[in-house]
Amino acid sequence: MKEHDRLAKTRSMVIDAIAQNMHLYGITPSAGRLYGLLFFSDKPLTLDEMKEELGMSKTSMSNSVRSLLDLNMVEKVWVKGERKDLYSIRDDWYQVFFDYFTIRWRTAITMNSTAMEKSISKLNELIDDPNTTEAVREQALTDMKKLQERLDYYDWQNRLLDSFETKDILNFVPIEKKND
Template sequence: MYLQDIDKLEKARERVIDAIAQNMNLYGVTPSVGRLWGLMYFHDAPMTLDEMKLELGMSKTSMSTSVRSLMDLKMVDKVWKKGERKDLYQVEEDWYQTFIDFFTIKWRNGIALNVSAIEKSMVEINALIMDESVSEEVKVAAKSDIEKLTDALDYYYWLNRLVDSFESHEIFTFIPKK
């Protein structure tokens, strides 16, 4: 009976881990990294790369790369334990903070990329508008583009403030955790 209970527990956990891996894949994180995070989430103690390797059947190099990805997303931390010589890793168990860290990193990168492209394009388009040799037809189209890009910048400035509200936890004033 005991083994059947453990098997049921493992199947229930596996279902959640699979869902996590699929969900993270939607946001550009490989399923194997998602599976690793799920495995670590259900593990009650920090894990070494060797333990992760045994559990997932992946190479130590893959585990190291996956852990580094999770650390970059602030979803996993390296922890210290007295007497332990190997590096230990533990998941951030606060799902709210995990969401905030994951998405704000992605959003900040996206905002920076788009704002840079828009600002560079606006300089080039404004130069066209100021150039007397450019046809009136092109100038009209360029002015229309400037308006569109100004609206886009307004959006990205708003998105930046939204990200700020997540990082400061001000968002929870408007949308409480519970």
């Protein structure tokens, strides 16, 4: 086997693994292959270059790039004299990790918290209504307690995400391994 083929095979193993695990980020395996291609590329690539290398349709390529851009895993790069958009991966994997979780988790936290806060407001109205039976009032109070506990949990998650954004988390889990 030629050296170049051996190198391509080792890269392919990594790209395949990345592609298989991209579902963790909520994106397709084809976006994972694109990410792997950009990871091993020595230079930023155009959509046409990526399309040619991966044999993907232009639509699939555009969707994959957009998904990776939305997650801050890929960035547009400007090169003097180049008229086409160029893309490369973001080299700071730690920041990519922080961005991913803050983007995804904050969206979910906000959506759930908003629904729960509205529900608590409606439950308060139900509890204060003189026509509400005691059984329904007790269930509403139980529901409110459950929802408040969940809101406390979401508050903790937001503070965790704040520590990602400020990088305070690195005071507790440093990037460099400690030597034992």
